[in-house]
Amino acid sequence: MLRLHSAQVSLRHIWAVTRKEFNHIVRDRSTLILVLFTPTLVLLLMAYALTVDLKNIPIAVLDFDCSQTSQAFIQQITAGQDLDIYAYATSMEEINTMLMRGQIKAAVIIAPGFASDLQALKGIPLQVIIDGTEPESGNFAVEHILQRAEEFIDDALTKQLRAQGISIDSLQALNLRVQTWYNPDLKPRNALIPGLISMVLGFPALSVALTLAHEREHGTLEQLLATPIGRAELLLGKIIPYIIVGLINVIIIPFLSISWFHISLNGSFLLFFGLSAIFMFAVLSMGMVVGVFMRTQAAALALSFLVIFFPGFFLTGIFFPLASMPEEARLEAMGLPGTHYAIITRGIFLPGVGMDVLWPYAVMMLGLGVVFTALAALFFRKKLG
Amino acid sequence: MTSIIETKDLIRDFKKTRAVDGLTLSIALGELFGLVGPDGAGKTTTLRLLAGLLDVSEGDASVLGYDLKEKAESIKPHVGYMAQQFSLYGELSVMENLQFFAELFDVTPKDMAERTERLLTFAGLTEFKKRRAVNLSGGMQKKLALACTLIHEPEILLLDEPTTGVDPISRREFWNILTELHLQGTTIIVSTPYMDEADRCSRVGLMYAGKLVECDSPKNIREKLEGDVIEIQPEDWQKALKTVAGLSGVREAQTYGESIHLLVDSGKRRLPEIERVLKKEKLAYRSIRIAPARMEEAFISLIRKLEA
Helix, strand or coil: CCEECCEECCHHHHHHHHHHHHHHHHHCHHHHHHHHHHHHHHHHHHHHHHCCCCCCEEEEEEECCCCHHHHHHHHHHHCCCCEEEEEECCCHHHHHHHHHCCCCCEEEEECCCHHHHHHCCCCCCEEEEECCCCHHHHHHHHHHHHHHHHHHHHHHHHHHHHHCCCCHHHHCCCCCCCCCCCCCCCCHHHHHHHHHHHHHCCCHHHHHHHHHHHHHHHCHHHHHHCCCCCHHHHHHHHHHHHHHHHHHHHHHHHHHHHHHHCCCCCCCHHHHHHHHHHHHHHHHHHHHHHHHHCCCHHHHHHHHHHHHHHHHHHCCCCCCCHHHCCHHHHHHHHCCHHHHHHHHHHHHHCCCCCHHHHHHHHHHHHHHHHHHHHHHHHHCCCCCC | CCEEEEEEEEEEECCCCEEEEEEEEEEECCCEEEEECCCCCCHHHHHHHHCCCCCCCEEEEEECCEECCCCHHHHHHHEEEECCCCCCCCCCEHHHHHHHHHHHCCCCHHHHHHHHHHHHHHCCCHHHCCCEHHHCCHHHHHHHHHHHHHCCCCCEEEEECCCCCCCHHHHHHHHHHHHHHHHCCCEEEEECCCHHHHCCCCEEEEEECCEEEEEECHHHHHHCCCCEEEEEEECCHHHHHHHHHCCCCEEEEEEECCEEEEEECCHHHHHHHHHHHHHHCCCCEEEEEEECCCHHHHHHHHHHHHHC
């Protein structure tokens, strides 16, 4: 029998608080919407904002060559959706104006003699100008154009060699292949979304951090503290309903990621669910520690952002790799349930690993949960003022 | 008489104020004790201390023999505390609030069923038992709060201004319930701003600036009022009030509707004098008489004396 504060923990007391809290969540529509849909909303928002697939970048073309070959080259580089031709310029001044106005992000200038130089296998006289104020788009355009230009030259070369009767196979000098595992098309979303999932599923911690302050502000805490309820009973009773609501999100969020973002879940969903339950316990206990110290909801909210969300963002390795963090930051990261959960989520979603690999992280989360609950119960006093 | 609540030089400090300042009080089993005093006198803090909701800063206090500094949790099963403001769960129904507190106070399911029925009838809430507490009227909320504090049949009731903001009929019903509980032997400590309610208590404690300045039966407190009350019913009370308020021997002038209550040093001596002045000033009046002092006059005069 668990003994805390010289009082036996009564399941009936815990259950009474859990039911009350659950009714509060379900009957207060704004709370219900907040706890049920915030994770979904934030996941959608961040997934789109953080992984913009660059496409339809406007460029201008200035063709001094005006040959069939240069026309074919322009078609080659603008095939697909990556680059859009905004205008065919006739002078450098025009290009300058369009860049200044931000109408185009890059310009391709084909020098005179493009066709003849290619024919003579002298390479191609090609100039690309990019808008340095937006390097992402510009670099993307340059890479794209270079790649297409190489293909174009390759094709031209092959044709010429064929015409001269030389077999192309004998020319395979170097064959470098890069293999990417787990995320073969290296889509940033595939890697990011499991990380984001681990972050948004921690959101109910915020509601838990607010629940004690909410009772304090509404005066209900006064009546509650006048009852013989034990401290641990009260705190556990308040955490349990949010674990349940959190687990509903553990079903919604992967479903959304799979059906909407086409992320594949390579590991076991049951394992994910089970480890998510441990994570809920740990992260909600952390929220409760915040709630125990803060008197008002506004203060609890502010502290939650400071100690739960910002570290969750920067330290859990979702956006910045743990390996490149300084020693102190890595140590702090170990104290956050989100760090371990991010590893677990990525592990189950991408390579699809099992408990044989993930058990140390599960143990860490469980340990953190117990420590946080104990801290909350230790510092929570059944007193007003 | 066995005393079940004892405090000695009890002090409670907040950051900037000393809310309770050396309170020494002894309350016997079965008393209906009224705590009165102006706003900020320390009534709420006293009740919260006795309910174990605040830490004792200095001094001693015990409830049912449990030291409040060491064993505040042990008193909770025996005490029913009702906060001044509405502090039940608005989104829970009447029935659910009762059940919630029954479970926290370890009332057995069998007792719970029987007591909720009885308390709902007692509080006149039977037909509203499915209504959410937030949708009840102010008076009904107070009665529900009382029902919730009674669910575990506490030996001691601590009620903080239970009838403030309640209509007169609900107020009377509420006091009928309290009287019944008092007759059944429950010890009740109730704070109130209403002097007619203080009059219904077996003993009244007057708090002022964190101290208990007077503690006696309502009858004795009334008698402690020095001087007499002269009640005048003038035709034009505004003019009459201006005229009589400054007369010698008049300590206080209060108005009750259209009548004026004068607190004077001696009724017999001042009554003819006042009559003479009123006639001289040609101020007509329907009646003038020496009236028995009420709790209210006694209270105001005591407070004025302390403030002076």
